[in-house]
Amino acid sequence: MSTFLASGPNLGRGGIGAWLAGLSARGKALVLAAEVVVMLVLWQLVVGVLGWINPVFFPPPSAIWQGFLELWSSGVLATNALVSLQAWLTGFAIAVAIGIPLGLLMGTSLPVDRVVGPIAWTIYATPTIAYQPLAKAWFGFGIGPVIFLVAISAVFPILLNVAAGMRTTNPSIIRAGTVFGASRFQLYRSVYLPSTVPFLFAGLRQAVVLATIGMVVAELTGSAQGMGAVIIRAANTYQTDQAFAAIALVVVWSVGMTQVVTLVERWVAPWTRKARR
Amino acid sequence: MTVTSATGTNRIVRPRRVVRSGEGKWAWLLVGVVAAVLLVWEAAVSWLQLVPAAFLPPPTEIIAAFVRLLGEPEFWQAFVYSMQNLLIGLALAIVVGVVVGLAVGWSPVLRFTVAPFLWLLYSTPKVALAPLFILILGLGNESKIALVFLLAVFPIILNTMEGAVTVSPSLVSAGRVFGVNGVYLGWKVIFPATLPYSLSGIQRGAALGFTGEVLGEFLGGTGGLGHLLEFAAYQFMMAEAIALVIVMVIIANLTLWLISTLRRRLAPWYDDRKIVGAS
Amino acid sequence: MTTTIEPAEDEASVSSLISVRGLGVSYDVARTGKKLVAIEGVDLDVREGEFVTVLGPSGCGKTTFMNVIAGLVKPSAGQVLVAGEPVTGPGPDRAVVFQDYALLPWRTVFDNVKFGLEMQKGLKGDGWRDRVQEAIELVGLSGFEHSYPRELSGGMQQRVGLARAIVAEPRILLMDEPLGAVDALTREVMRAEIEKLIAATGKTVLFITHSIEEAILLGDRIVVFKSHPGAIKEVIETGLARPRSERSIQSDPRFLELRDHLWDALQGEATAAAVSK
Numbered sequence: 001m002s003t004f005l006a007s008g009p010n011l012g013r014g015g016i017g018a019w020l021a022g023l024s025a026r027g028k029a030l031v032l033a034a035e036v037v038v039m040l041v042l043w044q045l046v047v048g049v050l051g052w053i054n055p056v057f058f059p060p061p062s063a064i065w066q067g068f069l070e071l072w073s074s075g076v077l078a079t080n081a082l083v084s085l086q087a088w089l090t091g092f093a094i095a096v097a098i099g100i101p102l103g104l105l106m107g108t109s110l111p112v113d114r115v116v117g118p119i120a121w122t123i124y125a126t127p128t129i130a131y132q133p134l135a136k137a138w139f140g141f142g143i144g145p146v147i148f149l150v151a152i153s154a155v156f157p158i159l160l161n162v163a164a165g166m167r168t169t170n171p172s173i174i175r176a177g178t179v180f181g182a183s184r185f186q187l188y189r190s191v192y193l194p195s196t197v198p199f200l201f202a203g204l205r206q207a208v209v210l211a212t213i214g215m216v217v218a219e220l221t222g223s224a225q226g227m228g229a230v231i232i233r234a235a236n237t238y239q240t241d242q243a244f245a246a247i248a249l250v251v252v253w254s255v256g257m258t259q260v261v262t263l264v265e266r267w268v269a270p271w272t273r274k275a276r277r
Numbered sequence: 278m279t280v281t282s283a284t285g286t287n288r289i290v291r292p293r294r295v296v297r298s299g300e301g302k303w304a305w306l307l308v309g310v311v312a313a314v315l316l317v318w319e320a321a322v323s324w325l326q327l328v329p330a331a332f333l334p335p336p337t338e339i340i341a342a343f344v345r346l347l348g349e350p351e352f353w354q355a356f357v358y359s360m361q362n363l364l365i366g367l368a369l370a371i372v373v374g375v376v377v378g379l380a381v382g383w384s385p386v387l388r389f390t391v392a393p394f395l396w397l398l399y400s401t402p403k404v405a406l407a408p409l410f411i412l413i414l415g416l417g418n419e420s421k422i423a424l425v426f427l428l429a430v431f432p433i434i435l436n437t438m439e440g441a442v443t444v445s446p447s448l449v450s451a452g453r454v455f456g457v458n459g460v461y462l463g464w465k466v467i468f469p470a471t472l473p474y475s476l477s478g479i480q481r482g483a484a485l486g487f488t489g490e491v492l493g494e495f496l497g498g499t500g501g502l503g504h505l506l507e508f509a510a511y512q513f514m515m516a517e518a519i520a521l522v523i524v525m526v527i528i529a530n531l532t533l534w535l536i537s538t539l540r541r542r543l544a545p546w547y548d549d550r551k552i553v554g555a556s
Numbered sequence: 557m558t559t560t561i562e563p564a565e566d567e568a569s570v571s572s573l574i575s576v577r578g579l580g581v582s583y584d585v586a587r588t589g590k591k592l593v594a595i596e597g598v599d600l601d602v603r604e605g606e607f608v609t610v611l612g613p614s615g616c617g618k619t620t621f622m623n624v625i626a627g628l629v630k631p632s633a634g635q636v637l638v639a640g641e642p643v644t645g646p647g648p649d650r651a652v653v654f655q656d657y658a659l660l661p662w663r664t665v666f667d668n669v670k671f672g673l674e675m676q677k678g679l680k681g682d683g684w685r686d687r688v689q690e691a692i693e694l695v696g697l698s699g700f701e702h703s704y705p706r707e708l709s710g711g712m713q714q715r716v717g718l719a720r721a722i723v724a725e726p727r728i729l730l731m732d733e734p735l736g737a738v739d740a741l742t743r744e745v746m747r748a749e750i751e752k753l754i755a756a757t758g759k760t761v762l763f764i765t766h767s768i769e770e771a772i773l774l775g776d777r778i779v780v781f782k783s784h785p786g787a788i789k790e791v792i793e794t795g796l797a798r799p800r801s802e803r804s805i806q807s808d809p810r811f812l813e814l815r816d817h818l819w820d821a822l823q824g825e826a827t828a829a830a831v832s833k
Binding site: 028031032035036039057110111114115118119122123125126127129130131132133134136137138209212213216217220221227228231232235236238240243246247250251254255258 | 303306307310311332389390393394400401402404405406407408409411412413484485487488491492495496503506507509510511513515518519522525526529530533
């Protein structure tokens with residue numbers, strides 16, 4: 001999130017750019033909030049009031065809110081969100097349970113790294129949607145393929161980040177540990193593992209985003225339940241307001257879980273917070 | 278310890294293959310392990326019949342299906358269909374992404390007004406919009422190209438923007454000292470310095486665009502590799518389905534490799550670990 | 557050149573704490589199949605309580621030399637005796653201060669200093685807390701116990717490195733260009749503090765540097781290294797009274813004489829290195 005708040009190349013300009021750059025953090029947040037409000041009002045105006053765009057294709061904020069209320073009051077939201085939640089959490093837990101130990105093993109043993117690494121990268125490079133029809137054929141039409149796609153989407157960023165973290169442990173810290181007489185086990189516990197922690201959380205953050213994409217893809221293409229199923233049903237019946245409301249909820253989930261990972265990281269690994277001097 | 282990239286996360290980079298003595302034996306180990314796995318798979322399915330072959334066909338059957346596939350004109354039709362949409366969508370995304378990314382990275386005002394929304398859209402799982410695209414644009418090529426574009430454009434914008442923002446101020450100053458200014462400064466200093474970042478974004482965009490194309494084919498229409506795969510799996514022709522997945526794995530990895538090679542060729546000075554790795 | 561610069565007399569190995577005999581280190585270069593000689597034929601004796609500076613151009617093998625004494629690198633010829641015992645690996649009688657500090661980023665100042673005790677002697681009883689605190693006070697970091705390394709300046713980080721090295725009370729301190737990465741002003745201040753600290757604790761020090769002034773200001777003796785292959789060129793007794801204030805010593809004729817002599821010696825080395833390439 002920091003990129004657009006960065007000062008950027010100094011082009012020696014004045015005016016509004018300089019004014020914005022000179023704002024305090026709170027001032028910037030206020031300007032941003034105002035922008036969001038302006039954007040929403042404009043959207044409402046163009047689609048809802050002036051009708052320049054067909055509201056079926058691009059419903060205004062008020063209609064999306066209406067759609068949300070409809071989903072809520074009919075109980076559709078609760079049942080489907082629960083199914084998605086269950087699939088997401090199960091898949092993610094499987095990914096974590098496989099990814100962390102295997103990543104640590106790859107980081108510890110060079111032969112494992114050289115065998116698992118290329119295979120993992122090859123699978124990771126392929127969008128997981130390619131595996132969806134197989135998952136459907138193997139696991140049926142229920143929650144099974146959704147869990148599979150979430151897990152396979154999330155496991156590789158975790159695995160590869162943990163392995164990379166172990167492999168890139170600062171050699172001079174390892175040397176320091178050796179000089180102070182650390183045993184192999186002490187070195188592992190006091191040097192390798194802590195320096196892998198930031199990588200693990202980076203991997204988890206990527207995994208959250210990819211797992212959510214995997215979940216939506218799986219639910220869109222062959223699941224009777226879940227948020228993806230709500231979206232596609234709503235779209236097929238031209239209730240785009242409901243579709244947008246469901247999409248918004250998925251976005252909130254994805255962003256929320258990323259924040260959760262960041263909060264856990266701050267708690268577990270306070271040293272990774274950026275220095276403010 | 279780590280550097281934040283445009284994705285807001287610390288990305289790791291696939292280790293570059295370093296040819297060193299001793300590395301060769303690892304390649305043999307890998308080949309050996311893969312061969313052993315395939316052998317066990319073959320044994321478990323066709324000889325010991327622990328798993329029904331209809332469910333998980335043995336490797337030999339998959340290889341046969343793969344070879345058969347390559348000889349079928351329908352496969353090549355589907356291949357051309359998918360690749361055409363993918364390339365058109367990606368080309369549009371690259372043009373729009375680089376231009377918008379440079380503009381937003383270059384101008385503090387735009388960075389402040391537009392970038393937060395770009396960010397929001399970037400972190401949205403946009404695959405969820407796929408049904409709406411089909412609703413609006415129909416089942417033909419247009420909806421697929423639009424999906425490819427939509428999914429591919431944001432990583433390109435954000436990486437380019439990050440590149441433009443992180444162009445070292447001293448580089449810009451140096452350009453100005455030598456009297457380079459305006460558009461020329463952009464072309465001679467900012468564009469080349471940003472190029473490797475854009476290529477990173479294009480790499481990510483290509484993978485997401487591929488997802489868009491295949492998802493579009495899953496959801497509707499009668500063309501493309503995704504449709505063939507969906508159909509094969511639906512008919513429970515598992516050997517064909519797995520062979521098609523292998524085709525997709527090859528395409529995805531080939532694309533990735535192509536763009537990394539391009540990046541190394543166009544920007545040999547640039548070290549990927551600098552932006553995305555850890556020190 | 558005047559005759560007052562005499563080679564230091566060879567000490568009898570009986571009274572020396574560190575005794576290096578015919579030391580050589582060479583590496584096999586896998587690619588070419590040749591041997592790379594890092595250092596060759598090094599003999600040196602260091603008395604208990606002596607401050608020896610090792611001066612040489614970069615790449616002359618002085619760091620390799622220190623790593624052998626630290627027990628991080630195995631010699632391919634000759635041997636190193638510490639208190640009469642041959643060095644086989646790192647031990648609690650020797651501690652190292654690294655040029656790049658090599659602090660654990662996930663530990664606070666207090667815990668980083670603790671690391672020195674933890675790995676070597678274990679943490680039994682309650683006495684260790686006082687010892688850690690004492691070491692922190694000794695390097696002037698009281699009040700920063702709970703800061704993370706990233707919150708400190710380079711000079712302060714190196715103070716942590718110093719405290720970590722002295723906390724377990726080693727007999728020998730090995731310092732590998734400890735002030736190489738701090739700014740010039742801090743370097744001057746810390747030079748004086750290191751001198752004071754060593755005088756107070758009576759440690760035996762091997763201090764590696766490429767700065768002529770630093771070598772003279774700190775050392776009782778200066779060991780000058782030459783490169784290709786790394787070997788001792790000469791050993792000089794400084795014969796300057798302590799404490800040495802930076803100001804007053806700059807005009808001391810002995811200081812000027814040593815500086816000119818070392819300057820010529822290193823100049824010859826640098827030219828030779830440039831020609832041999």
